[in-house]
Amino acid sequence: MRAKNAAALAASCLAAVATCHDVNTSPAPQAATFSNPVLWQDYPDLDVFRVGDVFYYSSSTFAYSPGAPVLRSYDLVSWEPVTHSVPRLNFGAKYDLGPSSQAYVKGIWASSLRYRASTDTFHWLGCVESSRTYIWTAAGTAAGRNRGAVANANWNWTSHTPPLASCYYDAGLLVDDDAAETLYVAYGNTRIRVAQLSADGLAEVKSQEVYAAAFTVEGSRMYKINGTYYILVTRPAAAEYVLKSTTGPFGPYRLAPKPLVSSIAGPLSSAGYAHQGSIVDTVDGKWYYVAFLDAYPGGRIPVVAPLTWTPDGWPQLVTDSADRWGATYPLPVVNSSWAKAVPSPLGTDAFEGSALSHAWEWNHNPDDASGSGSGNKGGGLVLQTASVTTDLFAARNTVTQRILGPKAAGTFRLDARGMRAGDRAGAVLFRDRAAYIGVWVDDKNSSAARLVVVSNLTLAQGTWATASAGTVVATGPALAADVLGDVWLRVDADVTPAFGTSTERTATFAYSVDGGKSFARLGPAVAMSNSWQFFSGYRFGVFNHATRALGGEVTVKSFTMSQ
Numbered sequence: 403m404r405a406k407n408a409a410a411l412a413a414s415c416l417a418a419v420a421t422c423h424d425v426n427t428s429p430a431p432q433a434a435t436f437s438n439p440v441l442w443q444d445y446p447d448l449d450v451f452r453v454g455d456v457f458y459y460s461s462s463t464f465a466y467s468p469g470a471p472v473l474r475s476y477d478l479v480s481w482e483p484v485t486h487s488v489p490r491l492n493f494g495a496k497y498d499l500g501p502s503s504q505a506y507v508k509g510i511w512a513s514s515l516r517y518r519a520s521t522d523t524f525h526w527l528g529c530v531e532s533s534r535t536y537i538w539t540a541a542g543t544a545a546g547r548n549r550g551a552v553a554n555a556n557w558n559w560t561s562h563t564p565p566l567a568s569c570y571y572d573a574g575l576l577v578d579d580d581a582a583e584t585l586y587v588a589y590g591n592t593r594i595r596v597a598q599l600s601a602d603g604l605a606e607v608k609s610q611e612v613y614a615a616a617f618t619v620e621g622s623r624m625y626k627i628n629g630t631y632y633i634l635v636t637r638p639a640a641a642e643y644v645l646k647s648t649t650g651p652f653g654p655y656r657l658a659p660k661p662l663v664s665s666i667a668g669p670l671s672s673a674g675y676a677h678q679g680s681i682v683d684t685v686d687g688k689w690y691y692v693a694f695l696d697a698y699p700g701g702r703i704p705v706v707a708p709l710t711w712t713p714d715g716w717p718q719l720v721t722d723s724a725d726r727w728g729a730t731y732p733l734p735v736v737n738s739s740w741a742k743a744v745p746s747p748l749g750t751d752a753f754e755g756s757a758l759s760h761a762w763e764w765n766h767n768p769d770d771a772s773g774s775g776s777g778n779k780g781g782g783l784v785l786q787t788a789s790v791t792t793d794l795f796a797a798r799n800t801v802t803q804r805i806l807g808p809k810a811a812g813t814f815r816l817d818a819r820g821m822r823a824g825d826r827a828g829a830v831l832f833r834d835r836a837a838y839i840g841v842w843v844d845d846k847n848s849s850a851a852r853l854v855v856v857s858n859l860t861l862a863q864g865t866w867a868t869a870s871a872g873t874v875v876a877t878g879p880a881l882a883a884d885v886l887g888d889v890w891l892r893v894d895a896d897v898t899p900a901f902g903t904s905t906e907r908t909a910t911f912a913y914s915v916d917g918g919k920s921f922a923r924l925g926p927a928v929a930m931s932n933s934w935q936f937f938s939g940y941r942f943g944v945f946n947h948a949t950r951a952l953g954g955e956v957t958v959k960s961f962t963m964s965q
C-alpha cells in the first residue's frame with residue numbers, strides 16, 4: 403500500500419469527515435490518504451468493478467499467457483493478482499510461439515469481466531484479432547452472498563467454444579439489474595454499438611448501433627446507475643467521454659456536455675493523460691474513476707480519483723487545487739473489518755507452491771510437455787529447454803513479471819548445472835527492444851560456460867517479426883563447474899515515465915557468484931524504448947533455450963523484486 407500517514411491526516415479529514423471522527427481514539431489510526439499511481443505496474447485497459455466488499459480489476463496481456471489477469475483489492479488502492487480469466491490462450495497455434503508463429507501484440511486487449519449474482523458466475527469476454535469474441539467463465543463460489551469473496555483459489559475458468567462470430571471491439575460488459583440479469587456489451591470504434599446476449603451469456607440476441615461520434619472513440623465501459631444507462635468511451639489517448647440513456651440500453655444516448663477528463667495533467671510528469679477507465683462505487687456509496695496513464699517505458703499504470711455527480715446525472719472528477727489529477731486523495735475505504743492485507747509486489751518468490759503465482763506470465767503459451775508449464779517441482783522453477791533457436795523472441799518458456807516503477811531490481815537465482823552444450827539461460831529485460839544477462843554454454847563443450855550481456859534484441863515494429871537476435875556487448879568470467887549451481891543474475895531498470903520525450907531510461911546488469919553477497923556490474927547501460935506501439939511495457943523475465951538440442955534445464959531457485 404502506498405499511503406501517507408499522520409501529516410496528511412488532518413488535512414484529509416476535512417475531506418473525509420465520515421471516516422475520520424474516531425481517528426484520535428484509535429490505537430493505530432489508518433493512513434488517511436493514498437498516492438497515485440495506486441499500483442506502479444503495467445495493467446492496462448482496466449475493467450474495475452465491485453462485488454460486495456471486494457473490488458476486481460481485469461486487464462490486457464496481449465500474447466502473454468495466462469492472459470487477462472484479475473486483481474483483487476479491498477480498498478481500491480492495494481491490489482494483488484489472484485487469477486487469470488484465460489488460463490491458456492486458445493486463439494490458435496501462433497499463441498504457442500515458434501519460429502514462424504508469433505503473436506506479439508495480438509491476443510488480449512480491452513476485454514471485459516463482470517460478476518453475475520443470479521448464476522454466480524464471473525463472465526469474461528474479449529475480441530481477439532478483430533474477428534471473434536472469446537468467452538471464459540468461472541464459478542463465483544457464492545461470491546455474491548459472501549461479500550465478494552471467491553472460495554476457490556483456483557477459480558476454475560472454463561472456455562466456451564466456438565467463440566462468438568462477432569468481434570466486440572473494446573468490449574464493456576454490463577450485468578443489468580433486471581430480474582434476468584441480462585448481459586449487454588457496449589463496443590466498437592467511433593460507431594458505438596450495444597449487443598444483448600442470450601440468457602446464458604454465450605450467444606448474441608441482437609446488436610444495434612447506439613451512438614456515432616464525430617471523432618474517434620473506443621474503450622467502452624457500460625453501467626446502469628439508478629435506472630440510467632451510461633457508456634464511457636475514451637478518445638485515445640487523451641480524454642474520457644460519457645454517454646447517457648434514460649430510455650434503455652439501446653439508447654438514444656446523449657453525450658455529456660463536458661468530457662469526464664480531457665488532456666488532464668498529473669499526477670506524474672512525462673506520462674500520458676489519464677483515460678480509458680472504469681467507474682466504481684464503494685459500499686457506502688462513494689464513486690471513483692480508475693484510469694491509466696501511458697507511462698512508458700514501464701507501460702500503462704492505474705490511477706484513482708473520486709467522482710461527484712451533477713444534479714442532472716453526469717459524473718465529474720474531483721481534481722486537485724491546480725485542476726490536475728491529484729497525487730493524493732483520501733482513502734476510498736477506511737477501517738473495513740472485511741479488508742485483508744494484500745501482499746506487496748516487492749519481495750522474494752522461492753517458487754514453493756504447486757503453481758506459479760499470478761504475478762507471472764509466460765511469453766506466449768508455455769510448452770507443458772517440457773515440464774515447464776506446470777510451474778515448479780517443490781521449491782524452484784524448473785525451466786527445461788523447449789526450443790532450439792538463437793532467437794529469444796522465438797524461444798518458448800520465458801516467464802515474465804511486470805517491473806514495479808519507478809525503479810526496481812529483478813534478481814533471479816539460478817542453478818545452471820543442468821545446462822547442455824549450446825544452451826542459453828538468463829535474466830532478461832523483456833520488450834520489443836530487449837537485453838539480457840545470461841549464461842552461454844559453449845556449443846561444443848558443455849563444461850565451458852560464460853556470462854554474457856546481449857543487447858538490442860529487436861522485434862520489427864508493425865510486423866513484430868524478429869529483426870535482430872541481439873549482439874553480445876560484454877563477456878564476463880568463465881563460470882567454473884562449482885559456481886554454476888548458484889548463479890545470481892540481476893537487472894536494474896529505471897522505468898520512470900519518459901513517454902513522448904527523447905529521454906532514454908536505462909537498465910544495467912549484474913551478477914553474483916558468491917551466494918548473492920556481492921554483485922558485479924557487467925556490460926554497458928542499455929537504453930529502453932518509450933514507444934507505445936508494442937503496448938506492453940518492460941518486464942523482468944527468465945529464460946532457458948537451446949541452440950543445438952533439447953535436454954538441458956535450469957532451476958530458478960528464487961526471484962526477488964526490490965526497490
Ligand SMILES: *[C@@H]1O[C@H](CO)[C@@H](O)[C@H](O)[C@H]1NC(C)=O
Pocket residue numbers: 421424425428431432737
Ligand atoms: C473501526 O471500526 C470499528 C467497528 O466498527 C470501530 O470500533 C473502530 O473504532 C473503528 N476505528 C477507526 C479508526 O475508525
Ligand SMILES: *[C@@H]1O[C@H](CO)[C@@H](O)[C@H](O)[C@H]1NC(C)=O
Pocket residue numbers: 558560
Ligand atoms: C470446473 O468447471 C467445470 C465446468 O463448469 C465443471 O464441470 C467442473 O466440475 C469444475 N471443477 C471444479 C474442480 O470445480
Ligand SMILES: *[C@@H]1O[C@H](CO)[C@@H](O)[C@H](O)[C@H]1NC(C)=O
Pocket residue numbers: 627628711715
Ligand atoms: C442513486 O440513487 C440514490 C437513492 O436515491 C442516491 O442516494 C444516489 O446518490 C444516486 N446515485 C447516483 C450516482 O445518482
Ligand SMILES: *[C@@H]1O[C@H](CO)[C@@H](O)[C@H](O)[C@H]1NC(C)=O
Pocket residue numbers: 847848849850851880
Ligand atoms: C571444456 O571446457 C572446460 C572448461 O573451460 C575445459 O577445462 C576443458 O578442457 C574443455 N574441454 C575440451 C574438450 O575442450
Ligand SMILES: *[C@@H]1O[C@H](CO)[C@@H](O)[C@H](O)[C@H]1NC(C)=O
Pocket residue numbers: 858860869870873
Ligand atoms: C539494433 O538492431 C537494429 C535492427 O537490427 C539495428 O538497426 C540497429 O543498428 C542495432 N543497434 C545497435 C546499437 O546495435
